[in-house]
Structures are given as structure tokens and as C-alpha cells.
Amino acid sequence: MENFFQILKTDDCSRARLGKIATSRGQAETPAFMPVGTQGTVKALIPEEVEETGASIILCNTYHLYLRPGADLIFKAGGLHRFMNWKKMILTDSGGFQINSLAHLSKLTEEGVIFRSHIDGSLHMLTPEKSMEVQEKLGSDIMMPLDICLPNPSPYKKYEQAFKQTTRWALRSKVFHEGKPGVLFGIVQGGIYHDLRRKSLEEIEELDFPGIAIGGLSVGEEKDLMYEILDGLLPLAPKDKPRYLMGVGAPSSIVKCVSLGVDLFDCVLPTRLGRNGTAYCQTGKINIDNARFREDFSPLDPNCDCYVCQNYTRAYLRHLFVSKEMLAGRLLSYHNLYFLGKLMSRIRQAIKEDRFIEFQKEFEETYQERSINS
Numbered sequence: 001m002e003n004f005f006q007i008l009k010t011d012d013c014s015r016a017r018l019g020k021i022a023t024s025r026g027q028a029e030t031p032a033f034m035p036v037g038t039q040g041t042v043k044a045l046i047p048e049e050v051e052e053t054g055a056s057i058i059l060c061n062t063y064h065l066y067l068r069p070g071a072d073l074i075f076k077a078g079g080l081h082r083f084m085n086w087k088k089m090i091l092t093d094s095g096g097f098q099i100n101s102l103a104h105l106s107k108l109t110e111e112g113v114i115f116r117s118h119i120d121g122s123l124h125m126l127t128p129e130k131s132m133e134v135q136e137k138l139g140s141d142i143m144m145p146l147d148i149c150l151p152n153p154s155p156y157k158k159y160e161q162a163f164k165q166t167t168r169w170a171l172r173s174k175v176f177h178e179g180k181p182g183v184l185f186g187i188v189q190g191g192i193y194h195d196l197r198r199k200s201l202e203e204i205e206e207l208d209f210p211g212i213a214i215g216g217l218s219v220g221e222e223k224d225l226m227y228e229i230l231d232g233l234l235p236l237a238p239k240d241k242p243r244y245l246m247g248v249g250a251p252s253s254i255v256k257c258v259s260l261g262v263d264l265f266d267c268v269l270p271t272r273l274g275r276n277g278t279a280y281c282q283t284g285k286i287n288i289d290n291a292r293f294r295e296d297f298s299p300l301d302p303n304c305d306c307y308v309c310q311n312y313t314r315a316y317l318r319h320l321f322v323s324k325e326m327l328a329g330r331l332l333s334y335h336n337l338y339f340l341g342k343l344m345s346r347i348r349q350a351i352k353e354d355r356f357i358e359f360q361k362e363f364e365e366t367y368q369e370r371s372i373n374s
Contacts, residue, residue: 004183004210005242011356015234015261018351021057021242023141023183025081025089028056030242030263031347033249033340034091035271039064040074040084043271044330045337047086052307053334054341056088057142059266062134063095066126067117071137079139091142091266093246094131094173094187097149097215110165112146128172132184140182144213145173147187152220159191163200167207174207185211185244188233192221197233205238212237213244214262218253227256234261251280251343252369255360258347270340274333277321280340284368288332293318306338 008029009018019030035042035050038061042050050058060080065071077083080090099106099113106115112127131146146169148162166189177184186209190196204212214233217226230245237243242263248254249267257265270280277288281301286293288300296314308317308331320328350359 005240007240009351011351012354013357014259014360016258016347016351016356017261017263018348019242019263021089023089024181025087025141026056028089029348031254031258031344032057032264033254033344034059034264034266035337036061036266036268037084037086037090038268039068040080042333042337044275044326044333045271047084049334050086050337051088053337054345055337057091057264058086058088059091059093060138060140061095061098062092062131062138062144063098063126065092065138066095066134067119067124071134075137075139079137081139089141090138092135092138092140092144094144094146095126095134096131096144096147097247099126100149101151108148110168128169129176132173132176136177136180136182142211143177143182143184144187145170145184147189147215149189149216149219150191152192152216154191156191156193156196159189159193159196162191163189163196163203167200167203170204170207170209174209183210185209185213187213187215187246189216191216192225192229194229194232197229198236201233201236209241211242211244213246215246217245218248223253226253227260230257230260230262237261249340250369251340251367252364254340254343255347255363259356259360270336271333274331274336275329277328277332278371279317279332280336281372283366284370284372287371288314288318288321288328290318300332300335301339304335304339304342306335306342308332308335308338 006020021028034057035055037058074080074083099115106113112125114125128146135143147166150162170186186204188200190200244264245262248265249269278285282303293314299309301309350356
């Protein structure tokens with residue numbers, strides 16, 4: 001797609017980039033975080049609330065939607081946007097990560113992946129072409145080709161075989177999708193090995209996708225190793241295409257990875273933490289069920305201007321959580337997505353004003369990734 005991505009500004013002292021993605025469903029400034037709507041919903045929130053948090057793109061899960069309610073039903077409903085009432089962009093993954101994570105239910109072949117549904121045990125085969133067909137029926141704006149994502153650690157030889165098969169599947173996906181609506185990214189694999197990552201990037205780049213996704217990180221390796229891989233890989237990536245780091249959403253990781261040149265992020269973390277009573281705050285995460293919040297009538301985060309922080313206290317939120325009221329998960333999920341949305345906005349503003357390095361230093365000095373209870 002012509003003019004799908006534009007670089008608006010680059011930071012002078014880091015690799016951080018300010019960009020813009022444009023599709024028929026609008027625009028999204030990058031760096032951006034994409035909330036995850038696994039089964040056609042960002043858990044506990046209505047689409048209007050998700051939009052209020054600053055999201056312009058959400059991620060939905062091909063594997064889950066293929067199994068239930070089915071791509072044909074969603075197509076009959078007018079596509080996933082209409083089905084779930086989300087008017088902005090949707091990115092869909094290929095389904096490969098979910099199938100590979102259920103290795104005991106699947107068998108890998110050159111043609112595709114044979115697997116049993118985790119829902120009813122029914123037998124299916126997902127090929128690169130089938131994955132594209134499903135995503136096209138969903139009406140995705142940004143699509144991912146079927147890939148092989150291995151757990152860490154895995155043997156070098158397996159990583160090598162996986163990235164080569166990912167490339168072959170990427171070519172098949174591109175051929176099948178040629179001339180159809182929606183933008184298709186290529187996925188770089190290669191595990192924790194720099195040489196395999198470079199080879200994977202070279203092969204994916206030869207296929208000339210309009211965007212590059214980095215898969216197979218944040219799957220068990222140390223964060224410093226992830227940063228090391230990205231630090232060696234991203235300078236080799238095309239400068240005129242968006243770079244999407246799959247499955248990363250911790251605030252500290254986002255800030256660090258932006259400094260290395262990443263443009264797009266997704267993760268279930270903010271809503272999963274919210275449903276389990278954990279909230280992002282300016283200085284770190286807090287666990288709302290801690291007894292010290294029982295009579296704390298201050299906002300969840302005094303520095304946050306979201307609806308939750310403007311209207312509810314820590315004491316009330318703790319009461320909801322320990323009482324197992326579903327409203328607790330809704331409010332904390334909303335706040336966490338708002339926190340990340342505001343973080344991305346602050347990052348973009350800092351790049352615009354040539355002060356990203358100062359912003360990064362201040363953030364790293366202030367925010368602690370571990371949970372705090374004060």
C-alpha cells in the first residue's frame with residue numbers, strides 16, 4: 001500500500017522514530033501500543049473505552065477467531081470491525097504462536113500445522129494460505145503470515161530450521177494475498193542467535209513486505225538478551241518500514257525498545273494485570289489487594305487524569321477486588337491501558353521535541369518494573 005508508513009522525525013541521540021501509519025480506516029502515530037482483543041474483544045472493556053485510552057490499532061487473534069465463532073460467520077456479519085463494533089484499525093496475528101504454544105496438540109509439516117482444537121478436540125490444518133484466507137475474511141487491516149515461534153531455549157538447529165520455514169511460508173502467504181485488501185508484514189525469527197536473526201531479516205527483506213515484525217522474543221529469555229538481539233538487528237532493518245515487536249508490553253521494555261528503533265508493540269499484560277488486581281502507576285506497579293490500601297482514599301495514581309483516577313479511590317478499588325466484583329477488573333484494565341496510551345503519547349512528544357533521551361533517563365529513574373505497595 002502506497003504511503004502506508006511515513007517517518008516524521010528521528011531522534012538525534014537514539015534510534016527512536018516518530019512515524020505515521022495510514023490505512024482506509026484512519027491513521028495511527030507511532031511509536032504505538034496495540035491493546036489485545038484475543039477473541040474479538042479487549043477483555044472487560046467496550047470499544048469506546050478502548051478508544052478513550054488512546055488506542056488507534058488493536059490486535060485480534062486469528063487462531064481463536066478461526067475456531068470460535070469461525071471466519072465464515074464473522075464474514076457474514078460484515079467483517080470483524082462491524083462484528084465487534086471497532087471502527088479503527090485491526091491487526092491480526094497468523095495463529096502460529098498459539099498453535100506452537102500448544103505443541104502437545106499439534107504436528108508441524110512443510111505444508112502447514114495439523115492441530116487439535118483446545119476447545120473440542122476437533123482436527124484442523126492451518127497452512128499459510130488458510131491463515132491468510134481467515135484473516136482476509138475477518139477484514140484485517142494489517143496481517144501476519146503463518147510463522148514458527150519456538151520457546152526459549154531451543155537448539156540452534158531448530159531455530160535455523162524454523163526461520164527458514166517461516167521464510168518459505170511468508171512467500172506462500174504473499175503470493176496468496178497479492179492484490180487483496182490489507183497490509184501483510186513479514187516476520188523475522190531466529191531465536192537468540194544474532195547470525196540467524198540477520199539471515200532471517202535478509203530473507204524476509206528480499207520478499208519486500210511493507211512492514212517488519214520481530215517474533216520469537218519475550219518468550220522466556222532475559223530482557224537484557226532481548227535488548228541485545230534488537231540492538232544488533234534493528235540497524236539492519238529497512239528505515240522506511242514500520243518495525244513491530246510482537247508480544248512486548250511492560251512499560252520499561254517499551255521505553256527501552258523505542259530507543260532501539262521499535263515502532264509497534266502489543267501485549268495482553270495491561271488487561272491481564274488489571275483483572276488480577278495490579279495497576280500501573282508513575283513509580284511502578286501496585287497490587288490493589290494489599291491491606292494498606294483498605295483506608296487509602298487517594299486516587300489509584302495521583303498523576304493520572306483517566307476516568308478511574310478522577311472518580312475512584314484505592315480503598316474502593318480494593319473493596320471491589322477483594323469482593324470479587326467484576327467492576328474491579330474493568331476499572332483497573334481501563335486505567336492500565338490509559339497509562340500505556342499516555343506513555344506512548346509522552347514518548348511521541350519527547351521525540352517531536354528532541355528530548356527523548358532525557359525522557360528515557362527520567363522514566364528509568366522514576367519507574368520500577370517490580371510491584372510496589374506505597
